[in-house]
Amino acid sequence: MAPTPTFVIVGAGLAGAKAAEALRDQGFDGRIVLLGDEPHRPYERPPLSKDYLAGKSEREQVFVHPEGWYGENDVDLRSGQAVAAIDRDVHQVVLADGSRLGYDRLLLATGSSPRRLSVPGADADGVHYLRRIEDSDQIKDTLATSSRIAVIGGGWIGLEVAAAAREAGLQVTLIETAELPLLGVLGRQAAQVFADLHLAHDVDLRLQTQIAAIDARQGKVTGVRLADGAVIDADAVIAGIGISPNTGLAADAGLKVDNGIVVDAALRTSDPDICAAGDVANAAHPILGRNIRVEHWANALNQPAVAATTMLGGEAVYDLLPYFYTDQYDLGMEYTGHVEPGGYDRVVFRGDVAGREFIAFWCSGGRVLAGMNVNVWDVTDQIKALIHSNATIDERQLADPGHPLDRLIG
């Protein structure tokens, strides 16, 4: 490395900002350049479908750091600067304007982008996706000026937008191809909780429903045409049909890419001078025993400290269990751990499922693999301990709220 090394971070989202912070926290006194293609300093996305969208929090609250932080910490934040290529042979990134910037170590924190609808009419005015702050602003305006919207996709973003729209007093139709929203992530019993929640708030849920086209008049959305020919009238459409990791730079540079940028548990790519973190990283996970790409806030928050250690030549592995949360209406939820469809044999419920105040545990052979607490708080550490213990847990005790969680492990 050069006497005063330069560490370049591509992607000024949560992971990029936290990586700059971690490098300074870990004593790096070389040059840090943080390059982001958005015109803002790094901000957090979860409020964009919750408080910020609902107009309950101000723009200033979404930023990762106060404005002065970058200067105070000698982080050269360059907003509005897209990186077009990585020239690994000479250790340089090529910016969109053709200029070049050398790096000793590089971190790719390029995040992900919403999948787009591919049906006829999908480019009509009034079709929205939600990833950036401008998207949230536009949807907020839409909620203020519309009376009915269609949400396409019953994943986390679709459900959160549906909740915000209902709370703003709009009629909401939510269209989902599966039998239940979140079916793939949560399985039937827990997914039903979210379906019931939205039905209780008068969302018109259209399940097992395919869309055929977006109908428009004079280029402006008027509705969604379903595969069976029915039309759902709507002033606007918000599509939340999943995201794709932004792997283009890495793939073009010849790094190993497979559902994200493939990294080891130290978050190193197939090039030892390049790391990746956040939504874009498909990382080897020592506890899960497989690679996993996590599209959630806590992963983008916590992986960068490990990436920073690796970039500085130290040893660290990222072994935190996946964790995420959602807020919809008066339901708050946290989920810890990871299961695949078919990767568990039972879901054990503890508490009042109908009253939406419970914990669900995904178990295999009596061992807890994941836990979801709904309107029950301060149990994440206990759920983590159950998963880490790998112990066989008595199912009746697990289901019994009278039996303390921290006394389940023998």
Ligand SMILES: Cc1cc2nc3c(=O)[nH]c(=O)nc-3n(C[C@H](O)[C@H](O)[C@H](O)COP(=O)(O)OP(=O)(O)OC[C@H]3O[C@@H](n4cnc5c(N)ncnc54)[C@H](O)[C@@H]3O)c2cc1C
């Ligand atoms: C609306 C919304 C709500 C969410 N709510 C929750 C929630 O409730 N709970 C939860 O756990 N997670 C939630 N998430 C997910 C969470 O926000 C993401 O996991 C997190 O933002 C990932 O951070 P990141 O830094 O890896 O990527 P990003 O936040 O995507 O940041 C990557 C940045 O890199 C930039 N970039 C990409 N390519 C280039 C390039 N070539 N040159 C320069 N810059 C580039 C991108 O434009 C972007 O600014 C939500 C996401 C959204 C969109």
